[in-house]
Amino acid sequence: MNRRIILDCDPGHDDAMAMMLAASKLSNLKLEAITTVAGNVDVEKNTNNALRLCDLLGLNAVPVAKGVAQPLVRKMKAAAHVHGKSGLDGTTLPDKPIKQIINQHAVDLIIEKIIDSDGDITIVPTGPLTNIALAIRKEPKIIPKIKEIVLMGGGTYGNRTPAAEFNIYVDAEAAKIVFESGVQIEMFGLDVTHQALATSDRMKEMSDINNPVAAAVMQMMNFYSRIYQGKLGFTGAAVHDPCPVAYLIDPTMFEMERVRVDIETKGEFTYGMTCVYTNGMTDRVPNANFARTLNQDKFWDLFIRSLKSYS
Amino acid sequence: MNRRIILDCDPGHDDAMAMMLAASKLSNLKLEAITTVAGNVDVEKNTNNALRLCDLLGLNAVPVAKGVAQPLVRKMKAAAHVHGKSGLDGTTLPDKPIKQIINQHAVDLIIEKIIDSDGDITIVPTGPLTNIALAIRKEPKIIPKIKEIVLMGGGTYGNRTPAAEFNIYVDAEAAKIVFESGVQIEMFGLDVTHQALATSDRMKEMSDINNPVAAAVMQMMNFYSRIYQGKLGFTGAAVHDPCPVAYLIDPTMFEMERVRVDIETKGEFTYGMTCVYTNGMTDRVPNANFARTLNQDKFWDLFIRSLKSYS
Amino acid sequence: MNRRIILDCDPGHDDAMAMMLAASKLSNLKLEAITTVAGNVDVEKNTNNALRLCDLLGLNAVPVAKGVAQPLVRKMKAAAHVHGKSGLDGTTLPDKPIKQIINQHAVDLIIEKIIDSDGDITIVPTGPLTNIALAIRKEPKIIPKIKEIVLMGGGTYGNRTPAAEFNIYVDAEAAKIVFESGVQIEMFGLDVTHQALATSDRMKEMSDINNPVAAAVMQMMNFYSRIYQGKLGFTGAAVHDPCPVAYLIDPTMFEMERVRVDIETKGEFTYGMTCVYTNGMTDRVPNANFARTLNQDKFWDLFIRSLKSYS
Amino acid sequence: MNRRIILDCDPGHDDAMAMMLAASKLSNLKLEAITTVAGNVDVEKNTNNALRLCDLLGLNAVPVAKGVAQPLVRKMKAAAHVHGKSGLDGTTLPDKPIKQIINQHAVDLIIEKIIDSDGDITIVPTGPLTNIALAIRKEPKIIPKIKEIVLMGGGTYGNRTPAAEFNIYVDAEAAKIVFESGVQIEMFGLDVTHQALATSDRMKEMSDINNPVAAAVMQMMNFYSRIYQGKLGFTGAAVHDPCPVAYLIDPTMFEMERVRVDIETKGEFTYGMTCVYTNGMTDRVPNANFARTLNQDKFWDLFIRSLKSYS
Numbered sequence A, B, C, D: 001m002n003r004r005i006i007l008d009c010d011p012g013h014d015d016a017m018a019m020m021l022a023a024s025k026l027s028n029l030k031l032e033a034i035t036t037v038a039g040n041v042d043v044e045k046n047t048n049n050a051l052r053l054c055d056l057l058g059l060n061a062v063p064v065a066k067g068v069a070q071p072l073v074r075k076m077k078a079a080a081h082v083h084g085k086s087g088l089d090g091t092t093l094p095d096k097p098i099k100q101i102i103n104q105h106a107v108d109l110i111i112e113k114i115i116d117s118d119g120d121i122t123i124v125p126t127g128p129l130t131n132i133a134l135a136i137r138k139e140p141k142i143i144p145k146i147k148e149i150v151l152m153g154g155g156t157y158g159n160r161t162p163a164a165e166f167n168i169y170v171d172a173e174a175a176k177i178v179f180e181s182g183v184q185i186e187m188f189g190l191d192v193t194h195q196a197l198a199t200s201d202r203m204k205e206m207s208d209i210n211n212p213v214a215a216a217v218m219q220m221m222n223f224y225s226r227i228y229q230g231k232l233g234f235t236g237a238a239v240h241d242p243c244p245v246a247y248l249i250d251p252t253m254f255e256m257e258r259v260r261v262d263i264e265t266k267g268e269f270t271y272g273m274t275c276v277y278t279n280g281m282t283d284r285v286p287n288a289n290f291a292r293t294l295n296q297d298k299f300w301d302l303f304i305r306s307l308k309s310y311s
């Protein structure tokens, strides 16, 4: 039986890979909607990218709705240095998509889908949490009806600052709302996404796959890897956003730990930190399952077989 | 020609008086909508009160929409000690209203009204700014189309804490969004609303007016005054929320000053302070007109004549 | 019997007037020491000014010790725009003092004086509280032996920012230490010092006094008044620092209120605010007596008679 | 030639081991002074422990001065759960030391030693940085004369909270002063001290050494290990405080990285975090060398040979 999800994203090279995983023939996921948010680049470009990727992946039937253009409280800070000017630089996808957005705000689409569901829809955010936070505040009745939120964000260390990961840094107030909402959360932060490394060996294996999706993903990988291997000194690109999708397809490839997560919104140098309390470091109620380790072989096996499934 | 307004409120005794002023035969205002928000008490009760007051004031044609149930980021803190359990204690209004809310969220009604307007609608918030902030974030296109925001909130000192006035204290993040939005703001804070004192003489004059609206307002005044004269040590009740409405009817009764206002959201003891920069205390761009002084005679003359107009 | 005090200051025009009051023939105060701190200008200049003022006032026997050169945690922010480059611009006092500082750090002199006392020494700070905070942390045994701290600082509004008065703004962490120390505090903030206005009438009366101290004080008044009447729009100069000294000479000229004061050290716009809780606004233990009102006639009568006593 | 150091500490089991290393026959360090501070337990107990350890290690000639009893700004939070009630539980050392403290405050001893030196004294703090911060503020002339500060504290993650290591958490304001002082800093945080693990093999090797110092150190190790292996889930005790001393004896056992460190003092959940900027994450000037890796074999070889040297 298929598991219903809403993918809330800011594509973004690794968002694209998450979409690829979710839409592949191997996936057990039913994409109810794709919603976009300001993040890697502005929401207009992220939405355009989402539509272009739907064209590529054959997601004609999935509604795409545009979401919030700015973080909840703070001013926008984009990540064009990682994803390029378009947010998806390096590919030869057509600039203009065929698919169009629906005429409904992402926040309202999320609310409608959840309210109309039997409590069986999972939200998968791979960008800043602004849409989800707004939906929760606008219609708190969705809280008990969200099955769970399985997100990429945070970690015990940061990439945007020493303390904060990009998605949470962009909108820590939204993250605070989500983590304090009471919804069940599965959190895939840098600790585990930095284990999802596209090393040269894996890149070679992928480059042998002969279909348009694999070709586009390889273009993205190549662009994205240059940043990681260059400035950041990694041995390969860390593909963050596919992790929560991979977890939904095969949870056995992750080790999860029950933790308390608090979101820092006041700090001078630590805005957007996800403070992860383990080992009884706090008496407060746990509010998330935190991904510690990834079985890399299982992950790349799924990733590569998914790519092949588009042939 | 009538001036179109949306009244965003949390009635509340003084919100009720603001509605009375706005709806009176003397008013030049056209109420496009009444929207409610969590504040003095929870949004359910505030909405119920708004409907009961519409019944009292004959506002059958004005749509009432229920808004947000919680502050944007922080947990709710109500003010039942001032307004009683129902939010409108002390009156003999029927508990259940005849009028009903429309089936649209306050945030969406605000967005729709503004987008469909010719840029001629003024928003008059007399509660926390959560609805307005959410509307701005959900649909930033409304920003250049809002004529102005004429609000009760803040001041150079507080009533909820030494630093913060209640409306801003409840949701300082929302206030920050509104004050940084670029919309023209007229701000009526405690400095001026504490000049709108219902002294014994004025109370006596009002109690001689013989109509149901005046009677209900007197019941509210009596309840509300006991708090102000008792615990707070005032010589009369300060009727905060009518001030922005009175300004729209007759701006000559106020002296305004062009200022910069910044909203404190980080402080340990000062959360929700409106920091009002005058006299060149800052180089930053002014973003509000701040009401300094009220002509009390003009104010109470308008107030009392408005009450009489319901006869 | 004389009351023993240590004057901790950053002269400063109004610090000079505080010294004049304390040293006059009318004063019941015995100056045990004068200690200096960074504030209006740097500690070197403030110390030089203290020595020049001792020469003027005949304070040959009072030890002067130089204190801390920087706020406890934050970077220094001086107030040369009010007091001029020297910290005491506008006078014709000789640049170089005859009197010299003692070879002991202000913090150590304070500690020694308090420890050696019978618990009968009052500290009178009219600058930032850095020396006092450091003395308390270095030798906490002084806490129960300080008779009281009678200080100029803070208020329910600010002059350096909308929220913060200069002395507390310069070193809010030091103020926090002092207000949380448990020592009895009498606080003279802007609310009351702005009542100590040197109006034109009073200036005229003072200018008729014919002695070198009065002449120097008038030079200071004239320089200082220009700032207050010009940029700040006052009807006369507010002479802040003499207030705590005047209180020690004649407490009947002030109305005091028992309050809780908390010092804001975290705020984005409110660093250095003294949050004054009155009227049961908090359950926490009161820690200060807050000066509400000044009997201006009594104050200026004392001030002018003190000036005359130098003839 | 010997390198002159001042050891500023809060013994503490691992402080004791740092003293042992510094005082051993293998050490090239000349202990100019031992100063104590509130930290693991209160300053009285920490001082008593320092004296007892001097008796054990034969440090008769080294002056010991007692320092500050409380953090600079915040209230004290001790770590008795790690070090036991005495701060040095588990040993059979006599409760009362023979050696006595000198009659000078630690802060003044540090200032005097540095001012009287030729700029050749290194400060080695293995507790909260309160004494050092106070010395810097009281006498800023020491800043250019301190050779360097080689400290145990901080890290890219915490042990007292998810964000903060104990020494920095206890007094983040003091840490901020030290890290912003301009003094050359070598920082040994949890990233590297967690590599200094006393595993069972090493414990066995040490337990074979037959002299009173080794016996006492083994008692400490056993007590301290139980905490680490029990509640904290380590495979051995992490001996934090010997790291900076080991570095001074043999810098080749560490890999250091030039970084910028900022101290968080405002955060809601992150107070006391040392934000370590590497890889061009900031444009601000680097202010510390950060220890990344430890050659464990070299470290334990030195440690064990040092223990043997007491035979």
Ligand SMILES: [Ca+2]
Residues within 6 Å of the ligand: A009, A010, A011, A012, A014, A015, A039, A040, A126, A127, A241
């Ligand atoms: Ca993303």
Ligand SMILES: [Ca+2]
Residues within 6 Å of the ligand: B009, B010, B011, B012, B014, B015, B039, B040, B126, B127, B241
């Ligand atoms: Ca209201």
Ligand SMILES: [Ca+2]
Residues within 6 Å of the ligand: C009, C010, C011, C012, C014, C015, C039, C040, C126, C127, C241
């Ligand atoms: Ca002063």
Ligand SMILES: [Ca+2]
Residues within 6 Å of the ligand: D009, D010, D011, D012, D014, D015, D039, D040, D126, D127, D241
């Ligand atoms: Ca230690």
